[in-house]
Amino acid sequence: MAEKKAIKETKTAKVETSALSTEALQSKLIDLKKNAMNLRFQHAAGQLPKTHEIRKNRREIARVKTALGAGNK
Secondary structure: OHHHHHHHHHHHHHHHHHOOOHHHHHHHHHHHHHHHHHHHHHHHHOOOOOOHHHHHHHHHHHHHHHHHHHHHO
């Protein structure tokens, strides 16, 4: 059951990033990087109860970068 949910989440994230324009992807990338910095600070201070958010954010950044790179070709 959890495996199906993970696959579904990945597919929806892929659809969301591929439907955005280059400007929107760049804006989303900046927001994600700011969020990553905030998550790192919270983790270092011991105030981040959901540490899996760091991984999710990092993977979303990779998805956006991939979509930006595919748009350049």
